[in-house]
Amino acid sequence: MENTVIKIENLVKRYGDLIALDHFSLAIREGEIFGLLGPNGSGKTTTINCMLSLLAFDKGNIEIFGQKMTPVSYDIKKQIGIIMQDVAVFNELTVYENIDYFCGLYITDKAERKRCVMEAVEFTGLGEFLKFYPKKLSGGLLRRLNIACGIAHKPRLIILDEPTIAVDPQSRNKILEGIQKLNRMGATIVYTSHYMEEVEQICTRIAIMDKGKKIAEGTKDELKRMIKNTETITVEVLGLSEAVRNEIIQLPHVYRTEYDGERLTVFCSGGTHNLIRVLDVFRTHEIRVGRVYSELPTLNDVFLEITGKELRDRKGDSHVLS
Amino acid sequence: MFFHDLKYFILSQLKTKNLIFWLLLFPIALGCFFRIAFGEIYGNLTQTGPIPVAVVEEKDNPVFRSVLESMKGLEEQFLDPVDLDEATALERLKNNTVEGILYVNDKLRLTVAEDGLEETMLKKFVETYTLRETILTDAALTHPEKMEAAAAALSKDCHSVASVSVTTGNTNNFTQYFYNLIAMTALYGSLLGMQICFNNQANLSALGARKSCSPISKAVSLAADLTGAVLLQFLCMAVCVTFLVFVLKIDLGNRLPLVYLAACLGGMTGVSIGFFVGSIGTAGQRVRTGICNAVVLLFCFFSGLMVGNMKALVARFVPWLNEINPAAVISDSIYCLNLYSDYRRFGEKLAAMLLISLLFCILGIIMTRRKQYADI
Ligand SMILES: Nc1ncnc2c1ncn2[C@@H]1O[C@H](COP(=O)(O)OP(=O)(O)OP(=O)(O)O)[C@@H](O)[C@H]1O
Ligand SMILES: [Mg+2]
Numbered sequence: 001m002e003n004t005v006i007k008i009e010n011l012v013k014r015y016g017d018l019i020a021l022d023h024f025s026l027a028i029r030e031g032e033i034f035g036l037l038g039p040n041g042s043g044k045t046t047t048i049n050c051m052l053s054l055l056a057f058d059k060g061n062i063e064i065f066g067q068k069m070t071p072v073s074y075d076i077k078k079q080i081g082i083i084m085q086d087v088a089v090f091n092e093l094t095v096y097e098n099i100d101y102f103c104g105l106y107i108t109d110k111a112e113r114k115r116c117v118m119e120a121v122e123f124t125g126l127g128e129f130l131k132f133y134p135k136k137l138s139g140g141l142l143r144r145l146n147i148a149c150g151i152a153h154k155p156r157l158i159i160l161d162e163p164t165i166a167v168d169p170q171s172r173n174k175i176l177e178g179i180q181k182l183n184r185m186g187a188t189i190v191y192t193s194h195y196m197e198e199v200e201q202i203c204t205r206i207a208i209m210d211k212g213k214k215i216a217e218g219t220k221d222e223l224k225r226m227i228k229n230t231e232t233i234t235v236e237v238l239g240l241s242e243a244v245r246n247e248i249i250q251l252p253h254v255y256r257t258e259y260d261g262e263r264l265t266v267f268c269s270g271g272t273h274n275l276i277r278v279l280d281v282f283r284t285h286e287i288r289v290g291r292v293y294s295e296l297p298t299l300n301d302v303f304l305e306i307t308g309k310e311l312r313d314r315k316g317d318s319h320v321l322s
Numbered sequence: 323m324f325f326h327d328l329k330y331f332i333l334s335q336l337k338t339k340n341l342i343f344w345l346l347l348f349p350i351a352l353g354c355f356f357r358i359a360f361g362e363i364y365g366n367l368t369q370t371g372p373i374p375v376a377v378v379e380e381k382d383n384p385v386f387r388s389v390l391e392s393m394k395g396l397e398e399q400f401l402d403p404v405d406l407d408e409a410t411a412l413e414r415l416k417n418n419t420v421e422g423i424l425y426v427n428d429k430l431r432l433t434v435a436e437d438g439l440e441e442t443m444l445k446k447f448v449e450t451y452t453l454r455e456t457i458l459t460d461a462a463l464t465h466p467e468k469m470e471a472a473a474a475a476l477s478k479d480c481h482s483v484a485s486v487s488v489t490t491g492n493t494n495n496f497t498q499y500f501y502n503l504i505a506m507t508a509l510y511g512s513l514l515g516m517q518i519c520f521n522n523q524a525n526l527s528a529l530g531a532r533k534s535c536s537p538i539s540k541a542v543s544l545a546a547d548l549t550g551a552v553l554l555q556f557l558c559m560a561v562c563v564t565f566l567v568f569v570l571k572i573d574l575g576n577r578l579p580l581v582y583l584a585a586c587l588g589g590m591t592g593v594s595i596g597f598f599v600g601s602i603g604t605a606g607q608r609v610r611t612g613i614c615n616a617v618v619l620l621f622c623f624f625s626g627l628m629v630g631n632m633k634a635l636v637a638r639f640v641p642w643l644n645e646i647n648p649a650a651v652i653s654d655s656i657y658c659l660n661l662y663s664d665y666r667r668f669g670e671k672l673a674a675m676l677l678i679s680l681l682f683c684i685l686g687i688i689m690t691r692r693k694q695y696a697d698i
Contacts, residue, residue, distance in 0.1 A: 049698055055697070056695065072693070074539065077537040078537040080535065082535045084532055088529045090330070093330065101330045102532070104323075105323065105536040105538045149532075
């Protein structure tokens with residue numbers, strides 16, 4: 001049986017006139033890597049700050065480990081590891097001292113603390129930077145320090161708020177692998193990001209939010225099944241006539257096309273061999289085409305279809321044919 | 323948890339260049355600057371030998387005689403009197419071998435040729451002598467054994483009274499600048515105090531937010547950081563006073579331990595002021611640091627750090643300001659320590675410092691104790 005670790009019910013948070021969270025509800029179960037995906041300003045950080053009782057909210061109910069969360073719930077806080085969106089370390093303390101400081105807020109026994117700190121150091125690969133000051137660390141290393149400070153005490157629940165901002169792909173992959181490892185070691189993870197690839201890559205369940213509302217929730221396959229689109233075909237072609245475009249939209253499974261003068265986008269729902277049928281049309285009309293892509297739906301398409309706008313710049317599993 | 327937090331607060335602050343600068347280097351540099359600027363006067367004052375003075379006896383005055391006699395027995399000679407007739411005396415005054423002529427009659431009269439430090443001291447001597455004449459007469463006639471002590475007191479007063487009036491004849495002297503320097507250093511402790519707020523308030527820094535998510539209670543954390551800030555400030559004050567006294571050789575009086583005490587208490591006042599300023603409003607770190615600096619300098623301005631006779635002006639026009647201006651209270655405490663032989667006023671100033679510290683600490687705690695914020 002999976003226990004609910006975090007339960008948020010009908011959370012409402014206003015900043016003056018702005019409604020940052022609008023009746024937001026969420027249930028996160030033990031052992032999950034839960035992804036909270038949303039564009040900038042959608043309320044991810046606000047949700048987390050409310051969860052941690054840093055922010056006072058207007059309405060709603062938050063329970064962690066089955067207990068109501070309050071600012072003085074020190075027993076609960078002891079079991080949470082938090083990695084904030086803004087790096088929160090002492091600039092005047094070294095890497096080791098920083099990790100030791102934060103770990104010491106949770107673990108009082110010195111020997112045990114030392115062991116935990118060293119494990120965190122090893123985990124984040126900061127071993128050779130122990131005597132470095134945060135200012136001397138690169139962005140990626142700094143993020144790793146931020147993570148080390150959050151996980152050294154081996155929390156049961158780890159909350160990461162966009163831990164990979166400004167991190168190069170290599171470091172990012174290391175961080176993501178690390179998060180999965182922590183999860184395998186038993187921690188429940190809450191992960192927020194606006195990088196859908198990351199969320200797709202590691203999260204077992206995902207909630208997509210926009211403007212303070214949860215617009216969809218489920219595993220990534222469940223989410224993708226929610227939408228009509230199953231395949232998006234892009235063809236680079238110049239001076240396409242209306243007639244040919246009409247012919248393409250008549251093809252089975254095609255429900256929409258877009259053309260900007262250089263690139264034709266064909267949206268398909270279901271069916272197989274859609275790409276071949278589209279290319280057949282071009283061949284019969286002897287139209288020269290440039291590059292051709294076929295993409296499976298991404299979380300961006302899910303977001304796009306539900307909200308009518310892009311989550312972020314499009315990217316996905318692309319197959320280049322030419 | 324308390325000691326863990328305390329340890330790292332102190333460690334992190336010790337490594338903060340900004341604080342080291344304002345709390346250690348800046349006061350030391352300013353001290354050196356003052357020392358150089360006032361160096362000449364200072365040298366004159368401390369190295370004044372006995373002042374040569376002609377004594378023209380118009381009428382026999384046994385009291386004055388015995389005062390002169392007793393003063394000769396003192397370790398530190400204040401006057402170097404020579405008995406002369408008036409004509410010779412005037413001549414010597416002209417060619418500067420004496421600084422002044424004391425006419426001895428029922429009363430003392432003084433003639434000097436020019437204005438200067440020695441002349442001022444002579445004037446003070448005559449004034450003080452006249453003021454104390456009854457006591458001196460009494461001692462000379464009925465308790466000759468007390469004569470030495472009375473003369474010593476007179477001589478000492480003349481020294482200190484004269485040094486008080488060196489510059490422009492008002493109550494400011496250059497030592498006041500150093501008292502104010504101590505006050506300024508003490509109040510720069512506010513930067514430390516402010517750091518406590520930055521480190522603990524979730525709405526002021528990521529660090530504060532992070533700390534608020536951890537299981538250390540705010541009360542423990544505030545207590546630890548306050549303790550750390552005060553201890554650090556004690557250290558800074560000790561360095562400052564030690565530097566003034568033992569390196570720059572500024573005379574802060576002979577009750578040095580009490581000067582350290584006053585400086586440390588002043589430092590505590592500074593920390594608490596910073597803690598309070600840091601806890602109010604919603605402004606960011608930079609704005610707060612700016613406000614804090616401005617407040618400190620304003621306090622010091624009214625206490626006379628920049629313009630020497632400011633405190634006298636304040637005393638004349640808004641006397642209550644000197645009682646509550648922390649900079650004035652701190653510098654006055656040391657001033658009182660060296661001006662009065664009893665401890666009443668010194669004690670009052672210390673009490674005022676404690677009161678101000680307590681007030682601001684309590685206000686600061688009331689402001690920072692909240693744990694949830696409407697926006698971060
Ligand atoms: N302190 C604040 N005062 C007023 N409005 C705020 C405040 N903090 C956040 N907001 C607003 O609340 C909304 C949600 O912000 P939040 O920081 O939770 O977004 P986010 O999803 O974390 O975005 P990002 O991906 O940029 O971190 C935004 O519209 C933001 O402008
Ligand atoms: Mg955010």
